[in-house]
């Protein structure tokens with residue numbers, strides 16, 4: 001993060017390029033909700049005078065979400081652009097990464113701490129892209145250790161040639177330090193939680209979580225104790241809900257010891273040219289012209305004492321003619 005490139009009080013006005021399709025609008029909005037949930041960052045619609053007055057903004061800085069060819073990229077930090085600084089984000093996960101840049105975050109694989117972990121083979125790096133791999137200088141604004149699971153890290157495919165051993169560690173699963181950087185850089189605690197006395201320990205920090213001042217702890221630690229204890233394990237029912245249904249099978253197999261679920265599969269023939277992502281957790285056989293999905297099928301309803309389906313929105317596959325109670329059919 002560069003000194004002075006923060007968004008005052010975490011308010012980030014945004015608009016959409018008028019040509020942006022509904023799909024990209026939806027993906028960008030979904031990514032914004034992540035920052036809303038765990039930080040004081042608030043992306044707010046930019047309607048010049050209205051937004052300036054409502055949020056008491058002295059500048060006309062804002063970000064314009066667009067989609068430029070296949071580019072996924074963004075200008076880093078608040079550059080005080082009154083005409084809308086560039087952010088071209090592609091899908092939900094990439095939008096979190098690109099919005100991270102807009103908020104001032106650097107690439108995690110360029111973190112000064114990663115030199116102890118990674119050895120880069122420059123002979124294999126295309127020099128045109130070389131700058132995106134170069135380690136940056138520490139500058140004191142974000143001083144956290146190298147986090148291979150950050151959304152600000154390049155993905156497995158970008159590192160295919162370089163870091164075969166590192167790929168399993170790259171998961172985008174831990175956004176904790178990303179939110180810590182973002183909250184610290186935008187002084188969330190000072191702006192919104194100055195009267196709150198709660199102390200956060202073990203790398204936890206005070207910020208807005210779901211609009212409330214709370215500790216955000218490293219994964220597994222309990223915010224209600226200031227990150228001093230582990231989250232209590234809640235014992236949940238090991239029974240699956242009632243009814244006949246099928247779910248897609250993970251690569252690790254069906255739940256339990258294959259007593260409750262039997263297996264099935266469905267092959268989908270295509271015209272070729274298909275591929276799967278680096279980390280693919282579904283079981284089956286996936287080739288260029290054939291995708292064969294495996295399912296865990298609950299097709300024995302006898303003696304079913306499982307709980308009712310919880311309220312919510314989800315989709316399961318129907319077995320036989322009827323849906324489990326509480327579900328409606330869609331063909």
Ligand SMILES: [Zn+2]
Pocket residue numbers: 097101107
């Ligand atoms: Zn990036």
